[in-house]
Amino acid sequence: MNPADSSSPLRLLIHGASGRMGQSLLRLAAEQPDQFTVVGAVTGRPPPQRVVDGVPHFAAREMNGVPAFDVVIDFSLPEGFDSILSLCSQRGAALVSGTTGLSDAQRQTLDEASERIPLVWASNFSLGVAVLTELTERAAKALAQWDCDIIESHHTQKKDAPSGTALTLGQAASTAGVEVHYASLRAGDIVGEHTVQFAGLGERIELVHRATNRDIFARGALHAARRLAGKPPGSYRVRDLLD
Incomplete structure (x- = not known):
């Protein structure tokens, strides 16, 4: 069974x-x-x-x-x-x-x-992040010529930067040949926030996940x-x- x-x-x-x-x-x-x-x-x-x-x-x-x-x-x-x-x-x-x-x-x-x-x-077992990863890959394939930036924020005790989740999102975007740039912020007690931004001429798309509870x-x-x-x-x- x-x-x-x-x-x-x-x-x-x-x-x-x-x-x-x-x-x-x-x-x-x-x-x-x-x-x-x-x-x-x-x-x-x-x-x-x-x-x-x-x-x-x-x-x-x-x-x-x-x-x-x-x-x-x-x-x-x-x-x-x-x-x-x-x-x-x-x-x-x-x-x-x-x-x-x-x-x-x-x-x-x-x-x-x-x-x-x-x-x-997995570096992150959030179901929301799993969906975000899939959306990132789909967006990168459709917008391969746009700029792609991943911005992540975590609490001050987190040492690694970019976060493992940010790198996983970057890998998803890079499958379409997109060049990814990263930015990291360490502040307060932020559990985890990740923004994947695709920017073109005159328009921008942001995919965001915020964790408020571990x-x-x-x-x-x-x-x-x-x-x-x-x-x-x-x-x-x-x-x-x-x-």
Whole structure:
């Protein structure tokens, strides 16, 4: 049976459960017991409690002992990525990952794993950003001779610039041969804003996405997990899993 079509809850394993995204995933999944059952939560360090709110917790070194699962949602660090990818491959389970900073070798391993399991890796799991990416690609193809600028704003603690999402949008625009220019702003507690601007003679188009709550990323990852479960092996994009 395709887990995505089953009436039973999807069995989730959360990897990187002690982080901000991991905590959001645990909270939001618990609010949808008809859709998700979290069978385990994995943290880098030994957990202070073995069971929290009914969810068994495991240290990373204990991962081989986790119960059966349908999908892993991984928001961790590059140091822990290889082991969770290997576990998914061994068990034939799907992987949803938002872990950033992967090396070229890890990305190669990810590509190879997609021949055995369904997986999606993204720098941003917002469903709105997925739609924005598709619109950017379509606009770039229609307006290949126009100037294209991507302006992104984030909180003052964000170090990388341009953001990973801005670069993903830029890649979408560049598929049509458009030359992309970037601008970055770091101010206050801005969660994330991205504007893709196409400017021609006498007219301009702006495509804008504003995030006001970080829960959108966890919700998007849960949506992707539900749609990814039961699909054939392959590397999917968030935009492939919107329907």
